[in-house]
Amino acid sequence: MPSPSTSPPEPAPLPPPKLYDIREAPTYATSSTTTWDDSYKNNSEIAIVIDNGSWQTRAGFSHDHLPRLTCPPMVSKYRDRKAQKTYTVVGNDVFADPNSRGQAKTPFDSNVVSNFDQMETLLDYCFIKLGVGEGGGGVGHPVVMTEAVCVPGYNRKMMSELLFECYNAPSVIFGIDSLFSYDYNNGKTGLVMSAGHTATHLIPMVDGKGLVNLSTRLNWGGSQSADYMLKLIQLKYPGFPAKLQSWQAEALMKDHCYVSPNYKEEVANYLRPETLLEKDRIIQFPFTETIKVEKSQEELDRIAERRKESGRKLQEQAAKVRLEKLIKKEQELAFLKTLQARQESDSKRDFKRLLEQNDFRDEAALEKSIRELDKTIRRARKQDVGPEDDAANNAPPTFPLLDIPDEELSDDSKKMKRHQKLMKSNHEARLRAKAEKEAERQRQEDLERADAAKREADLPAWLSTRHAARAAVLTKIKDRTRLRNELSDRKSLASQMRMKSIANLASDSPPSKKRRRGPNVPGSGATGGGGNGGGGGDDDNFGANDDDWSVYRNITMGTNSDEDEEDNELAKELKVIEDQLLLHDPDFDRNDTQEAKSDWRSSLLHAFTRGAREHDVDDQAQANQIHLNMERIRVPEVTFQPGMAGLDQAGVIEIAGDILLERISDQSVRENILKDIFLTGGGVAFKGFDERVRREMREITPAGSEIRVRRAGNVLLDAWCGAARFAKMEKGGWVTRGMWEEAGGEYILEHRLGNAF
Amino acid sequence: MAPPAAVPQTNTVLDELDITPHPRPFKNPNWKPPHRRTKTLKQILSDATRTAAAGEAGAAPATGPMQTTYANIESAPSLHPAHSKKWCDITGLPAKYTDPKTKLRYADKEVYAAIRLLPPGSAERYLELRGANVILK
Numbered sequence: 078m079p080s081p082s083t084s085p086p087e088p089a090p091l092p093p094p095k096l097y098d099i100r101e102a103p104t105y106a107t108s109s110t111t112t113w114d115d116s117y118k119n120n121s122e123i124a125i126v127i128d129n130g131s132w133q134t135r136a137g138f139s140h141d142h143l144p145r146l147t148c149p150p151m152v153s154k155y156r157d158r159k160a161q162k163t164y165t166v167v168g169n170d171v172f173a174d175p176n177s178r179g180q181a182k183t184p185f186d187s188n189v190v191s192n193f194d195q196m197e198t199l200l201d202y203c204f205i206k207l208g209v210g211e212g213g214g215g216v217g218h219p220v221v222m223t224e225a226v227c228v229p230g231y232n233r234k235m236m237s238e239l240l241f242e243c244y245n246a247p248s249v250i251f252g253i254d255s256l257f258s259y260d261y262n263n264g265k266t267g268l269v270m271s272a273g274h275t276a277t278h279l280i281p282m283v284d285g286k287g288l289v290n291l292s293t294r295l296n297w298g299g300s301q302s303a304d305y306m307l308k309l310i311q312l313k314y315p316g317f318p319a320k321l322q323s324w325q326a327e328a329l330m331k332d333h334c335y336v337s338p339n340y341k342e343e344v345a346n347y348l349r350p351e352t353l354l355e356k357d358r359i360i361q362f363p364f365t366e367t368i369k370v371e372k373s374q375e376e377l378d379r380i381a382e383r384r385k386e387s388g389r390k391l392q393e394q395a396a397k398v399r400l401e402k403l404i405k406k407e408q409e410l411a412f413l414k415t416l417q418a419r420q421e422s423d424s425k426r427d428f429k430r431l432l433e434q435n436d437f438r439d440e441a442a443l444e445k446s447i448r449e450l451d452k453t454i455r456r457a458r459k460q461d462v463g464p465e466d467d468a469a470n471n472a473p474p475t476f477p478l479l480d481i482p483d484e485e486l487s488d489d490s491k492k493m494k495r496h497q498k499l500m501k502s503n504h505e506a507r508l509r510a511k512a513e514k515e516a517e518r519q520r521q522e523d524l525e526r527a528d529a530a531k532r533e534a535d536l537p538a539w540l541s542t543r544h545a546a547r548a549a550v551l552t553k554i555k556d557r558t559r560l561r562n563e564l565s566d567r568k569s570l571a572s573q574m575r576m577k578s579i580a581n582l583a584s585d586s587p588p589s590k591k592r593r594r595g596p597n598v599p600g601s602g603a604t605g606g607g608g609n610g611g612g613g614g615d616d617d618n619f620g621a622n623d624d625d626w627s628v629y630r631n632i633t634m635g636t637n638s639d640e641d642e643e644d645n646e647l648a649k650e651l652k653v654i655e656d657q658l659l660l661h662d663p664d665f666d667r668n669d670t671q672e673a674k675s676d677w678r679s680s681l682l683h684a685f686t687r688g689a690r691e692h693d694v695d696d697q698a699q700a701n702q703i704h705l706n707m708e709r710i711r712v713p714e715v716t717f718q719p720g721m722a723g724l725d726q727a728g729v730i731e732i733a734g735d736i737l738l739e740r741i742s743d744q745s746v747r748e749n750i751l752k753d754i755f756l757t758g759g760g761v762a763f764k765g766f767d768e769r770v771r772r773e774m775r776e777i778t779p780a781g782s783e784i785r786v787r788r789a790g791n792v793l794l795d796a797w798c799g800a801a802r803f804a805k806m807e808k809g810g811w812v813t814r815g816m817w818e819e820a821g822g823e824y825i826l827e828h829r830l831g832n833a834f
Numbered sequence: 835m836a837p838p839a840a841v842p843q844t845n846t847v848l849d850e851l852d853i854t855p856h857p858r859p860f861k862n863p864n865w866k867p868p869h870r871r872t873k874t875l876k877q878i879l880s881d882a883t884r885t886a887a888a889g890e891a892g893a894a895p896a897t898g899p900m901q902t903t904y905a906n907i908e909s910a911p912s913l914h915p916a917h918s919k920k921w922c923d924i925t926g927l928p929a930k931y932t933d934p935k936t937k938l939r940y941a942d943k944e945v946y947a948a949i950r951l952l953p954p955g956s957a958e959r960y961l962e963l964r965g966a967n968v969i970l971k
Contacts, residue, residue: 160845163854176848186875191873192871197867216860227902227907230882231878231882243861244861292902292907293909296909315953348925685924719909723965727909
């Protein structure tokens with residue numbers, strides 16, 4: 078966008094923006110340097126702890142302080158044709174090869190396991206990595222595993238079957254990840270808010286026991302957020318040169334999004350320049366700089382000269398064509414005038430015949446044609462009709478041959494005479510044109526004088542007329558753009574009118590031209606042109622109004638040089654009026670001009686897509702930039718307002734309010750829960766999440782309530798650590814193989830951090 | 835397997851990571867996975883409701899508080915009037931207007947002009963973000 082020449086004095090130039098890079102693709106190289114205690118493998122007292130999440134699988138021994146294995150639950154099992162073998166690649170390793178990456182699947186559907194074949198492979202991988210079962214015949218350790226809140230019985234049955242039958246686990250505990258996390262952070266009574274990968278859960282806990290029957294799930298988590306982010310960016314930059322990957326959108330979300338403390342207020346001012354400067358994040362994607370071939374000054378000069386030359390030639394040609402047309406029209410006018418003159422001399426009948434011979438209905442038609450022609454000639458004369466030098470500087474050329482009758486001339490001279498005849502009419506036409514131009518100039522000057530006089534006499538009135546004129550031009554421009562846009566849409570009214578016009582013209586083109594009647598004459602078409610008002614008689618008056626002719630323009634589509642010309646003229650007219658207003662109207666300043674209004678500084682969408690700085694379309698670096706502004710708060714906000722993303726559920730705060738104020742009746746319990754609102758899971762890692770929860774909880778709870786909000790020490794790992802500690806400390810809750818055989822697949826012993834049976 | 839006609843081209847990176855040939859001593863050698871173990875969550879849930887309905891019809895009506903299940907812990911639609919606030923589909927700003935043609939919400943006339951110029955199908959994708967698109971079946 079070129080900077081407008083009339084822009085206000087530039088403010089101090091902005092410092093160059095800070096650019097953020099897009100993250101690298103995930104890789105598989107995750108060689109941990111931590112050394113683990115090998116003796117755990119053979120100690121059958123130590124449990125294996127698996128945090129079986131849909132975002133990450135974490136596995137280790139209960140005596141470890143951290144999980145030994147952390148990987149995405151991705152399983153890629155496929156047959157490689159070239160290698161002629163079946164590959165089974167799991168976890169981070171799937172990113173090693175494009176093939177394995179492409180085939181990678183997750184065993185999860187939402188937050189529960191649905192594909193148990195893949196789950197089995199995933200567990201195989203975990204146990205291989207942990208190095209258990211050297212004695213053969215089973216894992217040889219008790220297993221602690223996390224499961225979804227209120228997981229369907231089918232899933233638990235299948236999982237128990239897998240653990241007991243396939244892996245010969247001696248005993249198993251299932252528990253809920255977020256409750257393990259809360260327990261690990263020494264929570265006893267409070268509300269656990271767990272924002273996971275596929276869902277967000279709220280579970281109240283009283284005296285160390287989770288109240289699973291009061292838990293509520295919001296079907297929105299990290300994966301949905303990342304997807305939302307991806308779609309927002311794709312829609313924001315439809316023609317972005319690089320293809321945005323879903324993992325990139327996820328990384329952008331993690332790196333740049335934050336929870337707004339007060340969404341409504343913050344969002345309203347987000348695209349203001351001062352806010353934008355601070356909040357807009359520019360992400361630079363890799364790009365290749367196209368090297369422009371620098372042209373030397375000589376070359377540039379040569380090109381400019383060539384262009385000028387060809388332009389001049391074109392102008393000359395155009396002028397010549399115009400002149401020829403003008404002459405032709407003048408001749409026609411002269412003929413028509415002689416025709417008219419004969420009205421007096423000839424008899425009525427003869428004259429009528431004469432008219433009919435020349436395709437005129439009656440005198441009125443003839444008169445009209447003369448009038449029209451006169452008008453067009455006048456107009457044409459005002460245009461440039463070729464160089465004037467010969468007329469101005471030289472003595473008028475002589476045409477001696479013209480006065481000699483044809484009979485006295487030789488063939489050559491006859492030819493010469495024809496040429497002279499042409500030259501003469503050219504010369505005369507030019508002279509007439511010049512005179513007309515002079516008169517026009519005079520008229521313009523008179524007008525300007527009159528205008529100035531009017532302005533001096535009554536400034537307000539003059540201003541209002543100018544403003545009205547400006548408004549009229551603006552409407553015209555707007556209408557034209559609208560019409561053009563509508564024509565590109567087949568179903569629009571304008572397009573339909575166009576088709577109608579074409580149909581009319583086509584059906585009426587045979588000689589019955591003059592029989593046309595009825596309301597559907599062209600010209601009442603898209604232009605709404607008048608001129609048909611008096612079309613009651615045989616003649617529909619088509620063509621009486623200049624606008625009628627635009628029907629032909631309406632039916633030609635595509636870029637029309639004619640239209641461009643008209644656009645330019647309108648723009649020029651607007652400029653003139655605005656310049657006048659700038660000069661004389663004290664209330665009209667630069668910011669009011671159309672130019673300033675279409676400037677990027679005042680454009681909301683420019684701020685949205687291109688940030689607070691000017692955008693250079695030719696700059697490759699800028700073409701490969703993404704501006705994150707509204708998205709930074711819009712994406713995490715869905716957890717609080719799920720309706721924004723079309724999810725017809727209450728947000729987390731409303732859910733918390735419902736659980737605390739409606740479903741827990743005991744006043745003292747409620748107060749105790751409010752004192753410990755606990756946030757865990759990857760989704761609460763957004764900056765500002767806890768402040769927002771604190772503020773909004775205060776809004777919905779009775780005045781004076783004591784509210785404390787805290788975050789898990791490690792929002793990702795504490796679930797695993799809690800499960801490990803639970804396995805180490807607690808003795809109850811284990812379902813043994815014998816119990817499982819006795820009580821059936823879905824059976825669990827209820828414990829304080831698990832689901833209810 | 836028949837002897838391969840061509841020399842297999844092995845992928846050295848993947849060969850290292852492949853766990854197919856890895857011994858699995860922790861597995862029960864007699865383990866046979868049951869038939870058809872893959873069910874989508876939707877199938878699982880509908881099966882669960884069917885068995886629950888059958889159980890209720892056959893046995894005595896369940897007493898005590900309603901059992902919490904995966905399906906019924908889902909959050910209910912919002913009742914809070916503030917949450918029906920409208921946001922601009924394009925920019926995310928508060929939206930005062932709705933375009934009657936595309937049904938997109940928009941913040942100001944500049945955005946409206948942009949909506950008018952959206953390529954076909956784009957409006958639908960914007961609506962889809964808000965779950966307001968019409969799906970013809």
